[in-house]
Amino acid sequence: MSELLFGILGLVVMFVAMILRMPVGMAMLVVGFFGTWALNGERSAMALLVTETYSSISNYSLLVIPMFLLMGNIASVAGFSRGLYEAAFAWVGGFRGGLASASVLGCAAFSAVSGSSVATAVTIGRAALPEMKRFHYADHLAAGSVAAGGTLGFLIPPSTGFVIYAILTEESIGQLFMAGILPGILLTALFILAIVLITTLNPAAGPRNEQMSWPARWKALSGALPLLVVIVISIGGIYVGAFTPVEASGIGAILVIGLAAIAGKLSWRTLFEAGKDTINTSAMLFLIVVGASVLNPFLSFTHLPEALGNALQATHLGPFGILLLIIVFYLILGMFMDGLAMLVVTVPIFFPVVTGLGFDPIWYGVVSVIAIEMGMITPPVGLNVFVVKSIAQDVPMAEIFKGVMPFWVAMALCLLFIVVFPQIALLIPQTMFK
Amino acid sequence: MTTDDTNTTHPATGCGRRWADARPIQWAVRASTALSVLSLAILLLVITASVVARYVFAAPLLGSNEILQLCLVAMVALAMLPAAHGEQHIRVDVLDAYIGKYGRYAGDLLSRLIAAFVLYALAYRSGLQALDAAEFGDATNMLAIPLWPFYALIVLGAALYATMLVIQVADLWRCGVNKHV
Amino acid sequence: ELKLADFQPATHPYAAGVYAPFADEVKAKTDGEVTVRVFMGGELGTGPVEQFNRAVNGVADIVFALPGYTASSFPKTLLTELPGVISADTGTERVQASLADLSKEYRRVVLLGLWNNAPNLLLMADKPVRSMQDLKGLKIRTPSRNGGRVLEAWGAAPVSLPATDIYNAMQTGVIDGAMIDATTLQTFKLAEVTKYVTQGMQPTISSFFLIMNRDSFKDLPDSQQAVVQEAGKTAALNANRIQLEVADKALADFAALPGKEVITLSADEAAPFDAAAAKVTQQVIDDADKAGLEASAYVKALQP
């Protein structure tokens, strides 16, 4: 019992440290380290620190992190992402709210080269937000579509969220990636549906543009071609089994570099800058992985996950009741915490509970990633909202949060569909792996 | 997830040049960045080469995994200093307004000092591990690459990271609570 | 209280068949003064690779690990992996009788129990192996460096891959097959992606051990040290028995599935494999002798 209290105390200290502005990964590392020291002595704590650091940063599967980051960074500096947006613009820009839909589609397409929601929102936002301003779109619709569209970066493969989930739960990165595809498409469709509804109710929010001619449309699509080729080869390569996820990430990165070089859009300078961004973001992500790997053994020592599982079982809510409780908890936590931080803190605690209830671990990966994405646009802490704010400085925060609300509802609907029809997540991984 | 876009708040601005930006430190950051990016480039080339070898030449590179894993260690270890210098981290800053100026100042000082302690501990313990690995000749399975240099890189990365935090603490201290953001 | 760490799932048969009796024996023979708490499922750190370091550094007191993951530390221990050195059913007892020969390799940890796995077989996705010719140029996952040498001698192209990646790699054709023991047909669900299994040649055989942190061991009085050592030996025998039982059952279940085939080579068919492997075994033993490991003597002691 005292060990259990100790575990709860550890978590409290961790949240206090985070409030006192300690980086999330460091807060987990610090609590895991000192907690283990207090429970098991200095030797155990030191041992944990050194073995888990080395094992995290030498983890073969985690190679996908720098490689997919590099792929997205190069696509961004080479201007390929702009091509994606312009193609989407040419095809759907003529409809009511079409620019907002084009932003969502652009985000969905860029999500297939980028593992990060923030990078997706930044990249597409830089191209899309000025356009929507130019065509007098309502600020809330413009900002909302980019902030929400950005969250697709986490769901559509490659996804940092799935990589971290896979590492925490020892599930297959490849299967999780594949499980994200259909929900990603579904969510994109629901986002566009939301835009159609908003602009039907309030046509002034997203006025119609003139339709582009067919030749102009095909021309715009050809501008998006390089990146589409990379997406098909690398993500498609995982699906047909040509590559492991690590290989796919490396091939994707080298292809983007090659295409950018051929297109004359790459200098040594920009290449180095993209590399620099990659190693910096990687360092931050690896700190989180190290922090989680030191914290988790500490939590095991305290029996906390076990006790929580028993407590949830004792509620007699049944599997779906408990699942609902967990999702609601995610939504509340999402108001205060960053998505990735939520993932690393909660998955080790909830995963054994959820799989113990008989839910599919891959499916639960998709469910928790969507729940976490909702957190990324839920006030007051919505990382994606902050990102959009940094690009569109003149738009008030309240306006952006108002703008994301319809999309938040769309995400809740998507989540509901996936809970009711698990096949949406599981169909592709199951056909791929028999 | 964060990109360099969040890299805009430096805790100690408005009171002269920060020690954290002194010239020797900037050189160290640049050198560390360059070497980390070099490791990244090697990663990219080895992954590509191993795919090509397997597909085109039907001759898998036995042990390429080991090169990749050790290169990843080098890349991350060397990226620790630049990441600390650029303060690229996910933070939960929702309650910043509530904890007030003193809360933020104390938090920034304290969290850095505690983190520095843990990182020095990591450096020290990894140093022992490096010595141990050298003494017993620990090496990878297929290619027999010695492991001790990679533990040594962790020592370097963690120690530099911790030192950067200590310098930032000194900057914060010199600057005082009133110029803290 | 001693903490025992295993990275395998809590449902693994070792939990009930090896660790529970081990904990009971230690508790009973120390009059309840020493208890063992088992952490399964990688609770104290995931994956097999770092297990040895977890024991050396003392993340846990007792650790289940595979010497093959830190091969550089255990060249002599790993000789039993080579074809023809031990047989799967008697290997563990013979190794236990010669444990003293291995003492130089266990300076950083205390060896409690060392046992061998069921023999490694060739699990093939869709290309049957009935002769050495069939294996030519195929990409086969190897469990170790020595395994890779054997595969090369058989004409295959060895690929090194974490055990957890085999399923995907076989399913998708990244590799044509894997050299691994039959228990994985069940534990890693490899039966789903395997169509043919080939056995009958002298196999490579992997080993496992239970190792203890030196300081944790020294902290125990002599009498309790002896109890833990003794319980470790029992644990090794139990674990070996479970390993072989699970392997037999997994292979039988596999053979009973429609469309699956277990190919057992006849003595004539196996001869080329064994001849090629024997050269590798001899080469590795000679190299180890040159490195001063007294390998020939050790291997001789293991022979029936």
Ligand code: NA
């Ligand atoms: Na993505």
Ligand code: NA
């Ligand atoms: Na939030």
